[in-house]
Amino acid sequence: MPHDITRLHHVGHVVSDMAQAIALYRRLGFHVPPPSVPALAPSEGAAPEPFGAANAHADLSRSFVELVTPVKPGSTAGLPPDARIVPLQAPPENLPVLLSRIEATSTQLRGWCDRFEGLHILMFSSPDVDAAADRLTAAGVGHGGVNTVGRPVETPNGVRTEPVRYLEIDGAPEGRIGVVADLDPEFQHARHLDHPNGAQDLVEAVLCVPDGQLSPVRERYERYLGRPISAEGPVTLMAKADLPDLLPGEDPPVLPALVACAVTVPDVARVCALLKEGGLPVRETGRGEPFVPAESALGAALIFREA
Known part of the structure; x- marks a missing residue:
């Protein structure tokens, strides 16, 4: 019977200074593009300000290493000057829930940074995340169910939204553990795989x-x-x-x-x-x-x- 978890999807390296982390990974021989950070206008008509968490990926053939850091509202401290500010776009009725989730993630990241700077996220890859969810439930493993989020991806035809389906397992003391649907091949051409160290x-x-x-x-x-x-x-x-x-x-x-x-x-x-x-x-x-x-x-x- 085929396994519903086949390999690693990504690990998350939580850092306190994104500019320093990207410089390190480039010295390690990875191609790392500028990070993205969500932004929201503090008042109507004001310019969007960064908040929540910034992240960047070292993309690999079927996986990636994520660099992620909490961001103080309105501050670009620890971000490189070429960080990509991504204004949040959501219906007004959905915005409170979205903001709550982003703030919860930022708080969690700050707690992990206080614990130690390093790997705090481990996500497994699945060809059938719904089947994985059903099996975990049957095995008595608590999880939050399968969620879908959109990730903005730069493509030759402009920014597109890649759907990401995932679940998070409850109560793992070592960090965020979960299962993510296999990377969508439709977006593979947009990933940077030309690492100087040859990472695959x-x-x-x-x-x-x-x-x-x-x-x-x-x-x-x-x-x-x-x-x-x-x-x-x-x-x-x-x-x-x-x-x-x-x-x-x-x-x-x-x-x-x-x-x-x-x-x-x-x-x-x-x-x-x-x-x-x-x-x-x-x-x-x-x-x-x-x-x-x-x-x-x-x-x-x-x-x-x-x-």
Whole structure:
């Protein structure tokens, strides 16, 4: 029977300074376009002001890494000068609900930043998100149901709205965990996949848990995925005592925590040369793969795996 969760859709790297984060990811060899930030006029006739959260994507073939930061209302602090301001457009009767959701997201992001800067979002990809929702419900996994939102996408024919269908799982202490419908191939041509490091896909997220808590977390993620955790991914679970075997030198500030993610590249030697040219330290995982440590990558270790 086909699985209703097949791979990773994206991880979210929560940062306090978007300009700094984009500069880092470009040094890591990713193409990252300017971020988008919602805006709303504080009064009738006034110019729209940014608020809520800003985000930018490092797009990959079937996935992406999201950079996201909370934004203080009316402030562009921490945003690069080329940030794209996106005025909110919604019927007046829908605006209060929309504003409430955006403010709730911003508050959550600020809480995560206070906890630690790093990975706080893990979303799995599904060819049938409705079937995944039904299975999770049957397995006793609480979630908010399938929602649909629109994401503005720059295309050669102007900005189009990409529908995104997703659900969020309730009560995961490590952050926002959920399931998203597979990326729409109709919008793939608009994604920037020409990364200097050659990055192709997001293939693994590493979740570290306190010693003695691995078994219940494993059981929880097996219910999320609908199958046993395997060495092939998409998520690797590690007790803190075992983390140095995979990621030497890593010491998460709090647990549980998403401590690392892995992307595939065609040539790791080329990537290592690019990283060193950018002044970034490179270590080796217990599997012999290069990675940039969390202390040099805004709280999230990044592993490069040869495809």
